[in-house]
Amino acid sequence: EVQLVESGGGLVQPGGSLRLSCAASGFTFSNHWMHWVRQAPGKGLVFVSRINRDGTSTTYAGSVKGRFTISRDNANNTLYLQMNSLRAEDTALYYCARGRSIVRATGFDHWGQGTLVTVSS
């Protein structure tokens, strides 16, 4: 069974940092592009970042570019999101999501339960 379990969320002050993790199991992690998607309270889904299978290619939403860094450890089946210079508007539930196809982009077929990040003083 495919499982994605996020951790690392919490309360942080503006300007602070957090590192989110997503532990993957039940599939060959290194075969899939991985993604972070967030949902602010009462709002919709927003793409944050994606990383290719071997970690050599990354993409970011404009709102987080230069502040967030996505990475992965295929030996330990873990996806990361390093978040620096956090702002109040980064407050959200952060989901990791698996790319459905190993061949090309095809939507996200498995999602974790999410980890909550709250940026507040």
Add this chain to the structure above:
Amino acid sequence: DVVMTQSPDSLAVSLGERATINCKSSQRLLYGTGNESYLAWYQHKPGQPPKLLIYWASTRESGVPDRFSGSGSGTDFTLTISSLQAEDVAVYYCHQYYNTPYTFGQGTKLEIK
């Protein structure tokens, strides 16, 4: 960025009736002469992660009931629930994976009338 616009923002439908949600993209989600639109639909219930329903605009994900169907091509897409069930109450999102940054529609909240 590709802008995805859903309509309506909310929808109330009677049990057993048809529900239709529309999604329009600001650019075509097709490459060249291809016939596959890079468009997915998700169902999102409170307290749960989103669930993939449809990809390539009309391909149903494994295990998704056949009352869910997707249609459209290019810039205009539709998600149809042929006979609404109580468990279909959720927010539905369209999502383009044609170009990065990927983008989602604003969501359509579906309720029972």
